[in-house]
Structure formats: structure tokens, C-alpha cells
Amino acid sequence: MTTINIQQMMADSGVAFGTSGARGLVSQxxxxxCAAYTLAFIQGLSLAGxxxxxxxxxxxxxxxxxxAQACVxxxxxxxxxxxxxxxxxxxALALYALVNGLPAIMVTGSHIPFDRNGIKFYRADGEISKADEAAMTGATVDVQEVAAELPAINPAALTQFRQRYISLFGHDLLNGWRVGVYEHSSAARDVLKDVLAELGAEVIGLARTDTFVPIDTEAVGEADRQRGRNWAAEYKLDALISTDGDGDRPLIGDETGEWLRGDIVGLLCAKxxxxxxxxxPVSxxxxxxxxGWFKQVIxxxxxxxYVIAGMEQVQSGGVAGFEANGGFLAGKGLSVNGKALAPLPTRDSLLPALALLAMASTQSVKLSGLLQGLPQRYTASDRIQAFPVANSWALLERLQADETAYRGLWGDTLGELVNSDTTxxxxxxxxxxxxxxxxxxxNAPELRCYAEADAMARAEDLVAATLKRIAG
Structure with missing residues (x-):
């Protein structure tokens, strides 16, 4: 038996909490x-024994x-x-746990590179809070075993998740649609194809692989951008759908193969x-x-x-949450064509993908047509990888040192600064x-840059120029 102080273990191993669970290098x-984190989670919920x-x-x-064996x-x-x-x-795991009143543990590193991984924790009523996280990191546990055989698989969670969307959207919704599914190594690839087919679409599976592909829906690489365009043209697609590695963030392409930004996907889905x-989030x-579609934006x-905490503060009306990565969190009071949508306050990729297809289908427009009439504001994002967190914070502190410090990066190209938000x-x-x-x-040693402008090319240029100057 080994007695482990979680706080000390985090410092020694480098496996620590980020914005979405505990993450670190696989070697760490x-x-x-992993067994210690599992025990700390169970201890924090007072479930032991x-x-x-x-x-x-x-x-x-x-x-x-x-x-997963260590978690077992x-x-x-x-x-x-x-x-x-x-x-x-x-x-799918989160929905199963919520419906059945179970705590849950998901082994996933989401979109980060394959040499890293993570563990995400759920109480019986949803994602753990920052207070739960603090209780875990302050715990001391005794670890006896560090591995056990994985039990037989219970298929009920996947079945329930599939049925949630088939029952909401209807079997003939996508009749006549050709939808490509960029499968890669997504944990959602099979259920996504099944649901689309059940809703009437002709589904074309693309680029399935057993090698892990770290798709980041906030920073789609040029290779995947070109892939989308090529697939749309080759297969004459009406839409192209994919997700990140664990299927909680969507990647949605229109009939030309152009990927839609996640925050625009969330905006349309909420509507x-x-x-x-x-x-x-502020990003x-x-x-x-x-x-002007919503009574309140938080x-x-x-x-x-943080999105969930904000949703919990809302006392009335339909509540939706979403992030720039496209992950959509369904709160109370939402519906699909008059059918009540049971809340699922964790990131989901299937709901926003199906919502946009349903919008386009019912309005008899192409996916790109959903963007017509939206305010002409465009966002872009990218990141510098292998950029130590300490370096990131040092840069931000330098930029905040005085009102003109930002000119060291951008000169006079951006004009006068009118607001500085440190949320x-x-x-x-x-x-x-x-x-x-x-x-x-x-979640990783990366510096992210987001930009917004009145034209997409300008937003992309702002991101590229900023990261180039920072990288030297």
C-alpha cells in the first residue's frame, strides 16, 4: 500500500487539472x-465502501x-x-450517468496529442465543479492495486445516446442528403454514422484510422481544411461532419467543405x-x-x-451554453420541434451537428445559407504548441504592464486600445x-490566440501575425 497526497503527486508527476479534467503526458x-485520482474522486463524493x-x-x-484498467x-x-x-x-457516458444517477469517469485527452491523455470526472448530477476539483486535489489516499482487467462492455450507454437523437429529430429528416463523416479516430464515429443513417441521410465514411489523430476543432489545420474541400467536391456532399477525439466537440462543414466556426455553430444551435x-466564454x-436573438448573454x-456554473445561475427560460470549440451544453427549457429536450450540461457534438442539419433541411437551404443574415463578425484562432505555460503568463504580464505595451507586438497596426479584458x-x-x-x-503547454474582425481574412491574418511575432 502506498499513501499518496494528491497535491504532492500533481507536483511530482506533472498530471494536473486543466479546464477539462486531469491531464498529462502518458509517461506520467x-x-x-490514475488509481490515486480515482480514489480521490470517490473519497470526495463519500462513496467509498x-x-x-x-x-x-x-x-x-x-x-x-x-x-482505464487503473481506474477499475x-x-x-x-x-x-x-x-x-x-x-x-x-x-454518451455523461448522459447515461445523469439518467441513471451514477458517478462517471471518462478516460480521454480530447483533442490533445496522442502522447498525452486525461481523466474526466462526473458526479451523478453532472460534471464536477471547481469546488469538487479542489476537494480532490487536497485529498490523501492509500493505493493498493494499480491495474485490473477491464470488465465486459455494457452497451446501454451508447444505445441510450443514439435513441435520444433519433427520437428527437425523426426518421425522414435528412432524406436526400449526402453527408460525409470524417471518422479518423473519433470515439463518436460509429454512433454518428448510425444516427445520420437512421435520420435518412446517405452517409459516406471518410479517412477512418486506427492511428490516433488529434483533431482540434478550434484550430483546424490547413491539411484538414483542404481535405474538407476535396471531399465535398469529390463526393458531392451536402454536409461534412466530424468531432474531436472523444466526440464532445463538433466539426461541421458546409456543402463546399468549408468548416464552420464553433461559436457560430453554437449560436445557430441555440437559436x-x-x-x-x-x-x-469571452473568446x-x-x-x-x-x-439580438437572446434575452440574455452571459x-x-x-x-x-465555468459555462455550467453560469448556466446554473439562470432562474427561468430556456438556457444553452456553448464554447468556441463548438461543444454545446443543453440546459433546461429547450426543445426540438416542440419536443422537450432533456438537459445534458456537458459538451456534446451530435446535438449541434443535427440541429444545423435540421435547420437547413426545414428551411430548404444549404448549410452555408444558415450564415446569411448573421452579423458580419468573423473569428479565427490558432496556437503555438510546446510553449511553456510560464512563458505565456510572462508575456501577458508584460503586455499588461502599461497601456502602450501592446505596441511592442503590433506597432500601430491595430490603432487605439479601448478595452482590456482579463477574464x-x-x-x-x-x-x-x-x-x-x-x-x-x-490542457497543454500551448499559447492560444483568438481574433475577431469584420472579415475572415483579416481575423486569420491577425492570428497568424500575432503568433509569428510571439514565436520570433
């Missing part, structure tokens, strides 16, 4: 580390089965029972579902307010725990309406 995520069933799922990363060992050591749901999208209040497009720090990182708004937002990633 030893069986002991009570025989509580805990749902467990994983993505398709090569390291995920070993980490921790669950059993705590006197709890494992309900193993196998490989599935994170929102389709009849939201009165939208909760979204998302200001077209949300400019559209801005938060980046990360689903999450540093978001600078200039007199010409352009916005540049710098922020260290909460």
Missing part, C-alpha cells in the same frame, strides 16, 4: 497516479485501456462496482432550440449579442465548468472593432 500517467456503481468509459487513444483497480479498491461502457463519446439565455464571437472564463488571459479590443485575445491553454 502511471497506474499509481458503499458498493456504488460507477460508469467508466474511454476514447480510442492507444494509452486509454491501460489508464481504484474503483474496486474503494468498494464500488464498475459499469464499463467501453469506447464511446464523452457526452434552433429556442434558448432565451446563452452562456458562453466567442460578439455576433452572439449583435444577433460571458464566462473558458472551460465547461481569461488577455482580450484586447481596439477602436476599429478588432479583437485579439491571448490565453495559455488549460
Amino acid at each position: 500517467m502511471t497506474g499509481e497516479v 458503499r458498493g456504488q456503481k460507477i460508469a467508466l468509459g474511454m476514447d480510442l487513444r492507444p494509452s486509454s485501456p491501460d489508464i 483497480a481504484g474503483i474496486r479498491q474503494a468498494g464500488c462496482e464498475v459499469d464499463f461502457c467501453g469506447v464511446l463519446p464523452t457526452p 434552433f432550440l429556442g434558448a432565451d439565455t446563452v452562456v458562453t 466567442c464571437n460578439t455576433a452572439i449579442e449583435a444577433s 460571458r464566462t472564463r473558458i472551460g465547461s465548468p 481569461d488571459g488577455l482580450r484586447l479590443t481596439f477602436a476599429n472593432g478588432e479583437i485579439v485575445h491571448l490565453r495559455p491553454s488549460g
Whole structure:
């Protein structure tokens, strides 16, 4: 038996909490580390020794089965029972846990490179809060076993997730549609294809692989941009759908193969579902307010725990949350064509994808047509990888040192600074309406840059020029 102080373990191993669970290099995520986190989670919920069933799922990363085995060992050591749901999208596991009143653990690193991984935790009523996270990191646990065989897979979670959307949207919704699914190594690839086919679409599977592909829906690379255009032309597609690795963030392409920005996807989805209040991070497009579609828009720090906390503050009306990565969180009071939508307050990729297809289908327009009439505000984002977090914060502190420090990066190209927002990182708004937002990633050693302008090319240029100057 080894006694482990979680705070010390985080410092020693480098496996620590970011914006979405505990993450680190695979080499750091030893069986002991993963079992310790599992025990701390169970201890924080006061479930040890009570025989509580805990749902467990994983993505398709090569390291995920070993980490899941360590989680099984921790669950059993705590006197709890494992309900193993196998490989599935994170929102499918979250829905299953919520409906059945179960805590849950998802082994996933989402979109980050394959040499990293992570563990995400859910209470029976949804994602853990920052307070729950603090309780876990302050715990001390005794670890006995660090690995156990994975149990037989319970298919109920995937079945329930599939049925949620088939029953909401109807079997003939997509009759006549040709939809490409960029499968890569997404944990959602099979259920996504199944649901689209059930809704009447002709589905074309594309680029399925057993090698993990770290798709980042906020920073789509040029190779994947060109792939989208080529596929749309080759297969005469009406739409192109994909997700990140664990299927909680959508990537949606129109009939030309151009990928839609996640915050615009969220804006359209919230409108389709009849939201009165939208909760979204500061990094998302200001077209949300400019559209005039919502009674209230609440801005938060980046990360689903902050979006969820904002959603929980809303007392009435339909509530939706979404992030710049496209992940959509369904709150109370939403509906699909008059059918009540059960809340799922965790990032989901299937709901926004299906909502946009349904909007286009019912309006008899192409996907690109949904963008007509939106305020002409465009966002772009990218990142510098392998950029230490300490370097990111040093840069932000330097830029905040005085009102003119930003000129060291941009000179006079952006004009007069009119607002500096430090809600999450540093978001600078200039007199010409352009916005540049710098922020260290909460999940990996990366510096992210977001920009907003009146033209897409200008937003992309702002991001590229900013990151080039920072990188030297």
C-alpha cells in the first residue's frame, strides 16, 4: 500500500487539472497516479465502501485501456462496482450517468496529442465543479492495486445516446442528403454514422484510422481544411461532419467543405432550440449579442465548468451554453420541434451537428445559407504548441504592464486600445472593432490566440501575425 497526497503527486508527476479534467503526458500517467485520482474522486463524493456503481468509459487513444484498467483497480479498491461502457463519446457516458444517477469517469485527452491523455470526472448530477476539483486535489489516499482487467462492455450507454437523437429529430429528416463523416479516430464515429443513417441521410465514411489523430476543432489545420474541400467536391456532399477525439466537440462543414466556426455553430444551435439565455466564454464571437436573438448573454472564463456554473445561475427560460470549440451544453427549457429536450450540461457534438442539419433541411437551404443574415463578425484562432505555460503568463504580464505595451507586438497596426479584458488571459479590443485575445491553454503547454474582425481574412491574418511575432 502506498499513501499518496494528491497535491504532492500533481507536483511530482506533472498530471494536473486543466479546464477539462486531469491531464498529462502518458509517461506520467502511471497506474499509481490514475488509481490515486480515482480514489480521490470517490473519497470526495463519500462513496467509498458503499458498493456504488460507477460508469467508466474511454476514447480510442492507444494509452486509454491501460489508464482505464487503473481506474477499475481504484474503483474496486474503494468498494464500488464498475459499469464499463467501453469506447464511446464523452457526452454518451455523461448522459447515461445523469439518467441513471451514477458517478462517471471518462478516460480521454480530447483533442490533445496522442502522447498525452486525461481523466474526466462526473458526479451523478453532472460534471464536477471547481469546488469538487479542489476537494480532490487536497485529498490523501492509500493505493493498493494499480491495474485490473477491464470488465465486459455494457452497451446501454451508447444505445441510450443514439435513441435520444433519433427520437428527437425523426426518421425522414435528412432524406436526400449526402453527408460525409470524417471518422479518423473519433470515439463518436460509429454512433454518428448510425444516427445520420437512421435520420435518412446517405452517409459516406471518410479517412477512418486506427492511428490516433488529434483533431482540434478550434484550430483546424490547413491539411484538414483542404481535405474538407476535396471531399465535398469529390463526393458531392451536402454536409461534412466530424468531432474531436472523444466526440464532445463538433466539426461541421458546409456543402463546399468549408468548416464552420464553433461559436457560430453554437449560436445557430441555440437559436434552433429556442434558448432565451446563452452562456458562453469571452473568446466567442460578439455576433452572439449583435444577433439580438437572446434575452440574455452571459460571458464566462473558458472551460465547461465555468459555462455550467453560469448556466446554473439562470432562474427561468430556456438556457444553452456553448464554447468556441463548438461543444454545446443543453440546459433546461429547450426543445426540438416542440419536443422537450432533456438537459445534458456537458459538451456534446451530435446535438449541434443535427440541429444545423435540421435547420437547413426545414428551411430548404444549404448549410452555408444558415450564415446569411448573421452579423458580419468573423473569428479565427490558432496556437503555438510546446510553449511553456510560464512563458505565456510572462508575456501577458508584460503586455499588461502599461497601456502602450501592446505596441511592442503590433506597432500601430491595430490603432487605439479601448478595452482590456482579463477574464481569461488577455482580450484586447481596439477602436476599429478588432479583437485579439491571448490565453495559455488549460490542457497543454500551448499559447492560444483568438481574433475577431469584420472579415475572415483579416481575423486569420491577425492570428497568424500575432503568433509569428510571439514565436520570433
